[in-house]
Amino acid sequence: METSIIYNWSQFTAEFTLVGLASIILMADCFLKKMPKSYYALLGAAGAIVAACFMHNDEYHNQFSVIAAVATGLTLLLAYDYRKVTCEAVSGTDSEEGSSELYALPLIACAGICALTQAKDIIMLFVSLEVVTLSSYVLAGYFRRNQGSIEAGVKYLILGAMSTGLLVFGAAWYYGTTGTFELSAQVVQLMFFVAEPAMGVGFFLGLGLLLCGALFKAGSAPMHIWIPDVYQGAPTPVSAFLAVASKAAGFAVLCLLILPFTAVLTAQSDIATVEYVQSCTLTIVQCLAVLTGITLLIGNLGAIGQTNAKRLLGYSSIGQAGFIMVFLVNMTDTESQLHIANYLTAYMLATMAAFYAIAMVRTQRGSEEISAFRALGKTNPTTAFLITVAFASLAGVPLTYGFIAKFESFCAIIAAMQSWGMLLWLTPLLVIMILCATAGFYYYFKVIREMYWEKPQPTDAPLQVPVVTAGVLAGCAILLVVLGTWPLLTGNL
Amino acid sequence: MEAAISSILFYLFAAIAVLSAFGVVASRNPVTSAMCMAVSFASTAAVLFCMGAQFLGIVQIIVYAGAILVLFLFVVMMLDVKSEESTLSRLPRAIVGVVIAGIFAGMVTKAALLLPGATEGKCPVAALCCDEACTTDTGATDKFGGPLPALKETDTKEISGTKALGETLFTQYNIAFVILSFALLAGTVGAVALGRKIRKD
Numbered sequence: 001m002e003t004s005i006i007y008n009w010s011q012f013t014a015e016f017t018l019v020g021l022a023s024i025i026l027m028a029d030c031f032l033k034k035m036p037k038s039y040y041a042l043l044g045a046a047g048a049i050v051a052a053c054f055m056h057n058d059e060y061h062n063q064f065s066v067i068a069a070v071a072t073g074l075t076l077l078l079a080y081d082y083r084k085v086t087c088e089a090v091s092g093t094d095s096e097e098g099s100s101e102l103y104a105l106p107l108i109a110c111a112g113i114c115a116l117t118q119a120k121d122i123i124m125l126f127v128s129l130e131v132v133t134l135s136s137y138v139l140a141g142y143f144r145r146n147q148g149s150i151e152a153g154v155k156y157l158i159l160g161a162m163s164t165g166l167l168v169f170g171a172a173w174y175y176g177t178t179g180t181f182e183l184s185a186q187v188v189q190l191m192f193f194v195a196e197p198a199m200g201v202g203f204f205l206g207l208g209l210l211l212c213g214a215l216f217k218a219g220s221a222p223m224h225i226w227i228p229d230v231y232q233g234a235p236t237p238v239s240a241f242l243a244v245a246s247k248a249a250g251f252a253v254l255c256l257l258i259l260p261f262t263a264v265l266t267a268q269s270d271i272a273t274v275e276y277v278q279s280c281t282l283t284i285v286q287c288l289a290v291l292t293g294i295t296l297l298i299g300n301l302g303a304i305g306q307t308n309a310k311r312l313l314g315y316s317s318i319g320q321a322g323f324i325m326v327f328l329v330n331m332t333d334t335e336s337q338l339h340i341a342n343y344l345t346a347y348m349l350a351t352m353a354a355f356y357a358i359a360m361v362r363t364q365r366g367s368e369e370i371s372a373f374r375a376l377g378k379t380n381p382t383t384a385f386l387i388t389v390a391f392a393s394l395a396g397v398p399l400t401y402g403f404i405a406k407f408e409s410f411c412a413i414i415a416a417m418q419s420w421g422m423l424l425w426l427t428p429l430l431v432i433m434i435l436c437a438t439a440g441f442y443y444y445f446k447v448i449r450e451m452y453w454e455k456p457q458p459t460d461a462p463l464q465v466p467v468v469t470a471g472v473l474a475g476c477a478i479l480l481v482v483l484g485t486w487p488l489l490t491g492n493l
Numbered sequence: 494m495e496a497a498i499s500s501i502l503f504y505l506f507a508a509i510a511v512l513s514a515f516g517v518v519a520s521r522n523p524v525t526s527a528m529c530m531a532v533s534f535a536s537t538a539a540v541l542f543c544m545g546a547q548f549l550g551i552v553q554i555i556v557y558a559g560a561i562l563v564l565f566l567f568v569v570m571m572l573d574v575k576s577e578e579s580t581l582s583r584l585p586r587a588i589v590g591v592v593i594a595g596i597f598a599g600m601v602t603k604a605a606l607l608l609p610g611a612t613e614g615k616c617p618v619a620a621l622c623c624d625e626a627c628t629t630d631t632g633a634t635d636k637f638g639g640p641l642p643a644l645k646e647t648d649t650k651e652i653s654g655t656k657a658l659g660e661t662l663f664t665q666y667n668i669a670f671v672i673l674s675f676a677l678l679a680g681t682v683g684a685v686a687l688g689r690k691i692r693k694d
Contacts, residue, residue: 007668019675026682101686108679115672127669131676138683153687177608198607205604 006120006182011060014051014069015111021047022107029100037096040103041080048073048110055114063341064252065114067348071244072110074352074472076103079237081466082359086235089143102142106241109135113249119256121181122171122210129167129217132249133160136242140234152233159226163216170209177202183256185263192264192280204283210257218250220321221294228302231314236362239310240355243317244348251324251344255337258284258328266334278420281331285416288329289425293432296322300436303443309358309370312443313351316394319436320347323409326433329426330416339408346393346405346480353390353476356469357383364463370447375456380463383470384451389477393484395444396437400484406437503543510536523569527562534558548655 025040052069055061079086079102091097112131119125137160141153171181177199178187191203216223231239261281268274299319306312324343327336358368360383365372376384393402413433417426465473509532516529534557541550606612662670 009668012668012672015672015675019678023678098686098689101682105679105682105686108675108682111675112672123666123669124672127673127676131672131679134676134683135679138679138686141687144687173604196609198609201604201607205601 007118007124011058011118012115014055014058014061014065015115018047018051018069018107018111018114022104022111025100025104025107029104037100037103038080038083040100041076041083044103044107045073045076045080048076048107051110051114060118061114062117062252062337064248064255064344065117067248067341067344068110068113068117068245071241071248071348071352072106074348075106075237075241075245077468077472078240078352078356078359079103079106079235081356081468082235082237082363084363085359086143089146089149089235092145102139102235102237105135105139106237106245109139109241110245113245113252116249117252119183121183122174123181125183125253125256126167126171129213129249129253130164132217132246133164136160136238136246139238139241140230142238143235146233148233149235150233152230156226156230156234159223160216163213163223166209167213170206170211170213173202173206173209175206177206183260185260185267188260188264192277200280207257207284208287211254214250214253214257215291216250218247218254218321218324219318220250220325221291221298221318224295224298224318224321227318228311228314231317232308232311232368236310236355236359236368239313240352243313243351243355244344247317247321248344248348250321251340254325254328255340258288258331259337262331262334262336265332282420282422285329285331285420285422286425288325288331289422289429292322292325292329293429295319295325296432296436300439300443304439306443307370308368309354309361309373309447310368312370312447313354313358316440316444317351319440320351320394322436323406323433326409326416326429327412329429330412330419332419333412333415336412339412342408343405346401346483349476349480350390350393350400350402353387353473353480354394356472356476357387357390360463360465360469365460370450371454373447373450374454375451375460376463377452378456379460380465383463383465383473386473386477387451388448389480390473391444391447393480395440397441398484399481399488401480402484404484404487409433499543503540506536506539506543509533510540524566527566527569530565531558531562534562546654546658548658 021044025044028035028040029037048069052066052073055069056066083096083099086099086102087094087096090099090102109132112128112135115128116125116132119128137153137157140156141150143149175181177195178191180187191200195203212223215221216226219227231243234242261284265274265277265281268277295318299315299317299322303312303315303319306315320343324340324347327333327339327343330336333339357373361372362368373387376387389400393400396402396406410430410433413426413430417423417430420426513529513532513536517526517533520526520529534553538550538553538558541547541553
């Protein structure tokens with residue numbers, strides 16, 4: 001199999017534009033001394049949203065890059081509203097000195113994610129994943145005066161380096177057994193039908209190690225260890241970026257690794273070969289099912305005891321990753337990428353709104369604990385309602401988009417049971433999913449309970465909702481409700 | 494005979510590289526760690542030479558052993574390194590770590606031994622063969638890919654490894670190479686952002 005040039009320059013226009021914009025911001029930071037640095041956040045956000053629109057319409061990028069670009073735009077808007085805390089944490093004063101990299105680096109990371117979604121071989125996958133990872137290390141530790149942020153940066157660096165190491169080792173095994181870096185159905189086909197069976201062991205070892213690297217980004221077990229500490233310690237906009245854009249990157253890699261098998265599975269015509277391929281891929285499905293179950297349990301049970309809102313969202317992101325991985329367990333589904341993108345969209349709208357709420361409460365009440373949300377229902381009724389919609393969607397309350405997403409996830413597991421029949425493996429997973437969906441109601445509603453059932457303290461003034469935060473909260477809540485009720489009205493689930 | 498010596502040298506340098514890499518982690522003294530790392534880099538370069546990738550070997554020495562390691566040592570010397578406190582309390586954790594690492598190493602070894610021809614000292618995949626004899630031996634010819642261009646070209650002695658490497662980098666992997674520069678940009682910006690002098694109030 002002769003490898004050839006499989007990319008062309010024009011398909012990377014969006015990436016180059018994003019990095020160009022980041023360079024412009026860095027240059028402007030050097031030469032335009034009088035310009036308020038927080039304007040760069042608005043410029044970057046505008047650029048990312050335009051890039052998202054552009055990528056939505058071109059033929060090369062898939063849904064993940066659009067999600068990542070929108071998430072980057074929302075991250076930068078959040079960074080704009082969070083500028084007061086940023087200034088304190090970076091320079092120790094009100095001066096904005098040294099805060100502009102926080103607005104440029106997410107754009108570079110976003111370019112990495114967009115390049116990643118177009119990868120067809122491991123080289124491009126690794127290179128663009130490194131762009132994301134390196135920018136994220138810096139972003140996580142950006143608040144140098146804040147102990148938590150430094151801790152987050154160091155922990156992320158060490159664990160991230162380990163996962164990169166596993167990924168590269170996996171790439172070596174992949175190349176060693178197949179002789180190509182290409183990730184395609186053709187390679188899987190050759191592996192199953194032409195190569196000696198003993199080669200398959202090495203191939204699957206390589207694939208497993210590559211999966212470890214992807215699971216690290218997606219935040220699933222067994223590579224989830226970093227999530228709670230890093231989300232809690234990192235600057236809130238960065239936590240939002242890691243929770244949404246970086247997770248989208250992880251699932252893009254998972255799709256790149258798993259979907260070739262789906263293609264081979266669905267391409268077989270006669271029963272004998274179908275059974276043969278099924279027996280080859282059975283191990284992958286079993287592994288994914290076990291990992292999904294563990295991820296769901298760790299995320300949802302871990303979230304129950306949390307009192308810090310960012311840490312809660314960290315565990316919640318592990319739990320949600322579990323629900324997304326269910327789509328990959330249903331390996332015979334050719335449209336799983338679409339379902340994953342749907343789920344990620346629901347997750348993005350709700351999680352972003354939640355992080356905006358946390359940032360707003362942190363800026364004005366100085367705390368990221370769940371108790372800092374106390375009595376928002378009395379002091380700011382409208383905002384409290386919008387935040388309620390976001391958390392209800394994360395929990396999967398009917399009439400929100402989160403419900404539709406979780407519903408699809410349950411459909412996927414039932415479809416998997418029908419097509420694979422591995423009831424011994426998949427029934428426990430279904431039970432775990434039901435348990436975890438229920439647990440979600442408990443811990444997401446802790447925030448809602450705090451807002452409506454707690455009494456305000458005498459010192460609590462109503463929060464001043466910044467314009468950007470108000471707009472994004474309202475937009476996310478409206479989208480969550482509209483997208484959540486529309487399919488019910490049209491009957492088009 | 495020539496092949497035998499080159500194999501012996503390959504395994505010798507590979508063993509030194511792994512052992513000294515272990516020394517980097519195991520040593521308590523940062524200077525010893527850094528020196529172990531230098532040995533590891535140098536023997537990795539030697540391994541690359543054995544595989545016929547001279548240019549990569551030289552780059553390995555110049556960039557890693559030459560530039561990066563000197564920087565490491567410089568930082569280690571500048572910092573006031575205190576001796577580490579006793580780590581007896583970490584013993585259970587160390588045992589767990591060793592067990593996990595052992596299982597992983599066993600898994601990898603088992604998979605490597607299962608590869609066709611592995612126990613007879615043959616190269617299981619045509620793609621990894623540097624000489625023709627081994628390609629024809631196993632019959633694993635071109636089911637999958639060919640040798641890496643950087644290795645393939647040095648065999649014929651017509652084009653130098655450097656040229657082959659450059660050609661690969663600037664044709665097939667050109668775009669990936671450019672994307673990689675984004676990572677360098679992010680790294681540079683990050684180093685500036687995190688290393689900037691903090692103003693004392």
